[in-house]
Amino acid sequence: MKSDVIFDFENAVWPALLVDGGGDIVRANHAATITFGAPLTADSAKLAALWAPDNCITVEKFLKDGETALAPLTPLKLLLPAGPKIFSALVGLHLRNEKRFLLLQLLPDVAEVAGVKAAADSGLAHKQKLDCALQLSRSIALDFNNALTSILGYTSLLLSKAEPAHPWRRTLLEVEKSAAKAAEVAADLAAFSRQDKEARAQPVGNLNAIVQRCAEFFQNSEKEKVTWAMQIERKLFSAKFDEAKIQQAFMKVLENAVESLRADGRITIRTRNVELNEATQDRNAKLAPGKYVCVEISDNGSGISDEVMPRIFEPFFTTKKGTHRGLGLAWVYGIVTNHGGGVAVSSLPEAGTSVRIYLPAQKNIVEERAESGTDLTGTQTILMVDDEDLLLTMGDTILSSYGYRVLTANTGAKALEIVTRKEPAIDLVVTDLVMPLMSGRELVEQIRRVSPETRIMCTSGYVWPGTRNEDASYLQKPFTAQELLMKVKHMLASAPN
Structure with missing residues (x-):
């Protein structure tokens, strides 16, 4: 089989099968494997295993006629995991090593083919909808963030001046927490709206x-x-x-x-x-x-x-x-x-x-290799705090693979309990700022009270408003493994904050 035919076979959007004269499926492309599932994963796959009993033609007659003449598009009812489905089979005769094979390209019915054309034509529509949504998101995010910056800024100012026992402190924390959650939504909109504007490096x-x-x-x-x-x-x-x-x-x-x-x-x-x-x-x-x-x-x-x-x-x-x-x-x-x-x-x-x-693709092949340069390994104990379990798993995976001992907590209360018992001693707490119940800010204040020697690094999907004196101990989401490891290394080398 010529290489261009192999490529077309392997990468065809629709299922494709190569069948010998005895009905054995000697080759199936990826789309066919997904479509038919288990029957094609058997050691000896048979076309008969896919054949619906009420087909318009028997599998034996189909194989026999395929060696002489079949209509350019032959309707076939084949069995899928979800039930039978009618395909329009484009049948060709293929010679390999002096043996004859049937090459079946299983196209969907006419309505589905028309749907694919409509999908192709809708590519421009998708782009136009996306552009419209980007403009809308940009406008909403800008106005929303301006209002939230004011709310969060004044709330932060009041909290910085309120004593721990102040009767309004708990209320202010709730206001800040709600505004911060709204800011996270705004951050999603802002990040979504910036995707056609950001010009970050693409190595x-x-x-x-x-x-x-x-x-x-x-x-x-x-x-x-x-x-x-x-x-x-x-x-x-x-x-x-x-x-x-x-x-x-x-x-x-x-x-x-x-x-x-x-x-x-x-x-x-x-x-x-x-x-x-x-x-x-x-x-x-x-x-x-x-x-x-x-x-x-x-x-x-x-x-x-x-x-x-x-x-x-x-x-x-x-x-x-x-x-x-x-x-x-x-x-x-x-x-x-x-x-x-x-x-x-x-x-x-x-x-x-x-x-x-x-x-x-680019011209040169870049081999898989470990990051070079700065030594990013460590043996210290790090506590990851986030209400998203996926992010805890991510942080644990990255940091553990570089030698760190990692503990996780999905609430501020659990994190505070781990820090308070001091066994093991925590070298660095990495906490999200926006969490239900106990917010990240409240957790930071509690940790500084019970364990002032513990280093703390905050993460968030939006930029925390204010003076940003905490820049050195802040990591913006989303971040890469390299960015997390570099920031952790920097925090562990610095004095407790």
């Missing part, structure tokens, strides 16, 4: 290390019982990317994948090189000719319905209940397209979802 790097690190955050979480499969291309093309932003994109896709899983959940992460000789459309991702790095994250979760699929990249659209703001995939879309790449999503209800992120 050339290897995406393998980033995606593996993101996967480790979820793998190390005790709550998630997931089977993970990593298919990593060791000679992956390099790409230009802002590490913090691309990490955010991968984390959001992985978070969605984990949330969609039920029992026997499985997530597959695959990195690969893609070379296109001509412009290619992968769902709504329109890719120009050239070389790309592709990171594909697939799951066997609940999938996405046909009604929801056209809206997945819309800002503020969400099907999740609770406090979700619907910025997730819109954020991913904005980050990736601002890197000159594309995002493609394919899904079947109750069968799973595949998200493919493409970034333009």
Whole structure:
């Protein structure tokens, strides 16, 4: 088989099968494996195992006619995990080593094909919606932040002058806590609105290390019982990317994948090189000719319905209940397209979802390697405090891998208990500023009272208003592993604050 045919087969959007004269499936592409699941993972996969009993043609007749003549598009009813589905099979005859094989490209019905064209045409609409949402978010975030800066500034001033026993102190702390939570929402809007304006450095790097690190955050979480499969291309093309932003994109896709899983959940992460000789459309991702790095994250979760699929990249659209703001995939879309790449999503209800992120490749391959330069290792004891368990897992994973002993607390009260008992002694507390019940500011004040020798570093998704004298002990979210390790190293080398 020619290399260009192999590429088309492996990277076809629709399922493709290579079948011998006896009905054995000798090869299946990635889309087919996702679509049909277990029957294609068996040692000897048979076309008959996919054949619906009420098909319009028997599998034997299909194989026989395939050697002579079949209609260009043959309707076939095949069995999927969620039930039977009719495909339009594009059948070709393939010769290899003097043997004859049938090459099946399983296209969806006409309505679904029309849907793909509509999705391609909607690429511009997605961009226009995103631009509109960015402008709206920018305006709201600016006005909202101005008001919140005033509220938080005056509250901070009053708190700094109020004695611990002052009758209004508890009320002021509640005002500050509520305003800080609102500021976190504003920060999300501000960060979302800045994604087409920020001009952070995009050095050339290897995406393998980033995606593996993101996967480790979820793998190390005790709550998630997931089977993970990593298919990593060791000679992956390099790409230009802002590490913090691309990490955010991968984390959001992985978070969605984990949330969609039920029992026997499985997530597959695959990195690969893609070379296109001509412009290619992968769902709504329109890719120009050239070389790309592709990171594909697939799951066997609940999938996405046909009604929801056209809206997945819309800002503020969400099907999740609770406090979700619907910025997730819109954020991913904005980050990736601002890197000159594309995002493609394919899904079947109750069968799973595949998200493919493409970034333009660079000429040179950057090998995976450890960071050089400053020694970022340590042996001290660090207490991580955050009400987001995912961020606790992330901090634990990063710091433990560099030799630190890490304790975690998801509330201020638990953190204060750990610090107070002084066994073990805490060398550094890393705390989020916005938490329910006991806020980060209140925790800092309590720690300074019971353990003034303990160093404290604060993190937040927004800039804390005021004089910012605490700049040296503050880390802005989102941050990379390198930024966290550098700040921790700096804090441990400085005098207690």
